[in-house]
Amino acid sequence: MVEAQLHDFPSLFSLEGKVAVVTGGSRGLGLSAASALLQAGASKVFISSRKAAACDAACKALNALPNLRPGAQAISVPADGATLEGVKHLLAQVSAQTDHVDILLANAGATWGEKFDTHPDSAFAKVMDLNVRGVFNLIREFAPLLQKRASVEDPSRVVITSSVAGLGVGTLGKQGTYGYSASKAAVLHLGRNLAVELGPRGITVNSICPGFFPSKMSNGLLDMAGGAEKLAKANPMRRLGRGEDIAGAVVFLTSRAGAHVNGAAIEIDGGALWQKGELHLKL
């Protein structure tokens, strides 16, 4: 049996028939991930964000993809991930349409940039509420649905979108992202705790740590830092992140290929994080 599985490479990255929920799935990284899940064979992908029209538009685009399995569908489930009420509303909407969930992408996130001296309490709280507390509430509330079909052999998956800002220091100065950076470090460690807690229930919990990906959230900062071209040049791989970079990591973590990866944090930043320690010596 085990030997046969080793030779079953064509299905190693398949998500045939899987049911997924993607928060922050209406645009940006979440939409790229949702597109990948569907094209890898998922039968249902629930797309959630606050704005119903944005979720509907994303689902329309996803459902028009040319290479989906027969019957595969993206389903719009608007909800506010920052409040427990919103998370419970999301769970109720999803539960009305499926009796189980195989994959949960806790991807919705918010940021705030302002200098240290005036960095407001309300912004810090807002960022923490969605990026940390909201993620914990989401995973806890969805655990029963994730457990329904989960086994150690074929685990259900949680993937948290953290950031390299949670591994290194975030943006400082005029547009300081103190709360954001702290929230991404916190959610990474939350992921490690939950990996150990939920592993025996047949649920893996991993994090991805993207670097700079042009998106609605990052574009302002990109411009202030001198633009996409300048930042791309400074990256060891001489480019910024793309949708495909997220797609590949998410399909790996949610398919059989990633079944034994638990509590991990995968950096997707072209190696830029490690440049921060560089001494910039020109020898």
Ligand SMILES: NC(=O)c1ccc[n+]([C@@H]2O[C@H](COP(=O)([O-])OP(=O)(O)OC[C@H]3O[C@@H](n4cnc5c(N)ncnc54)[C@H](OP(=O)(O)O)[C@@H]3O)[C@@H](O)[C@H]2O)c1
């Ligand atoms: N882009 C980057 O360079 C980068 C780097 C590292 C990490 N990340 C992380 O990647 C994730 C996605 O960010 P992105 O760059 O793709 O940004 P984005 O394009 O701005 O997307 C953010 C998504 O989250 C949703 N959202 C925001 N607040 C929400 C709330 N309270 N409840 C539910 N959904 C909410 C947004 O939709 P609505 O407005 O309709 O709610 C949208 O779908 C975030 O966790 C972010 O921190 C991004």
